[in-house]
Amino acid sequence: MTTTPKHDERVANLTFASVYPHYLTKVEKKGRTKAELHLVIEWLTSFNDNKLQELIDDKVTFKTFFEKAKLNPNAKLIKGVICGYRIKDIETQLTREVRYLDKLVDELSKGRKMEKILRTT
Template sequence: MKATPEHNAKIAKMTFASVYPHYVNKVERKGRTKEELHEVITWLTGFDDTEIQRVIDENLTFVEFFEQAKLHENAHLITGVICGYRIEELENELTQKVRYLDKLVDEIAKGRKMEKILRK
C-alpha cells in the first residue's frame, strides 16, 4: 500500500503524547513492560527517560519529535509490514520513521527478543 499525501499530513500533525499511552497499553497487555518500551524508544531516537517525558509534556508533534531525535544508525534495518505499509518502501521520511517506531512496539508486543528488536 502506498501512503497518500493526506496520510503523511495526518501523521505529521499527530503528537507523540497522543500515541504513547497506546504504545504502553499494547506492550503491557502482552506481558511486556514500559521499561522495554523505553529501551526501544531510546535505541531508535537517542532519547533517555527524562527526554521521553519532556517530549510528552511538551506535546511535540512527530515532526518535532523526529527533528530532535538522533536516529540510530541501524534504523534502516527495520523492515516489514506495519499498518498495511511496507516500511522500506515508504517514500515520506517522517512516515517511515513513525512506522519504524510502530514496528518496534509491535515486535515487543509479539514477544520478540530484545537483541533482535534492537537489530544487534
Template sequence: MNDKNNERVFKMSFASVYPHYVTKIEKKNRSVEELHQVIFWLTGYNDDQLKSIIEDNINFRDFFDKAPQLNLNVGLIKGVICGYRVEDIEDPLMQKIRYLDKLVDELAKGKNMDKILRS
C-alpha cells in the first residue's frame, strides 16, 4: 500500500468498519461477544471503552494510539490478509490494523478461540 492509501485508512472511523466485522463473523455463526474478546485481547480495551470509541467515531489512528495495551503476543499473528503478509507490513499502524483484520478473519473462518488468541 502507498502512503496515500494508508492515510485514508488511518482516518477511517472504527465505527464505520465495526458493523462489517459484525456482519462477517455473524454470517459464520460467531458472536459479537467473541468479536469483542478478540478486540480486547489485541488492544486492552474493555466494553465501556469500545462503546465510547464507536459513539465518538474515533479513527483507526486514535483507536490504536490510545489502546491501553497492545497484546505482547501480537508478533505471533502471522499470515496473509488483504494480499499482504501481516508480519512483513512496514508501517506500524497499518500492521496493527491488519492484525485486527487477521484476527476477525480467523474468527469468521471458525478457528478455535485459543488459537486466535495465541494461547
C-alpha cells in the first residue's frame, strides 16, 4: 500500500511536539525509559537531548524536524510494516523517515534489544 499526497502532507505538517508525548507514553507503559527513547531518536536523527528539547519547544513540523536531521546511514536497514504501510514501499522520503521513527519507537516498546533497534548487530 502506498501513501497518498494528502496523507504525506498531513504527516509533513504534524508537529513533532504533538507526537513526542505519545512516543514517550508508549515506551514507558512497556517499561522502557525516556533515556532509551532519546537514544533511539538520536541514533536516527543525530539530535542530542538539548537539540531535541529545542525542536519540541519550537513546535517544529516533521518536515522541519527531518530537514534539520542528519539521518543515520543505517536507517535504510529499518524494515517491516508500521501504521499499515510497508516501509520499503513508501515513496515519499519524508513519510518514510517519519515511519522509520515510528518503527523504532514500536520496536523499543515491544522490548526489542537496543543493539537490534540500533542496527548494530
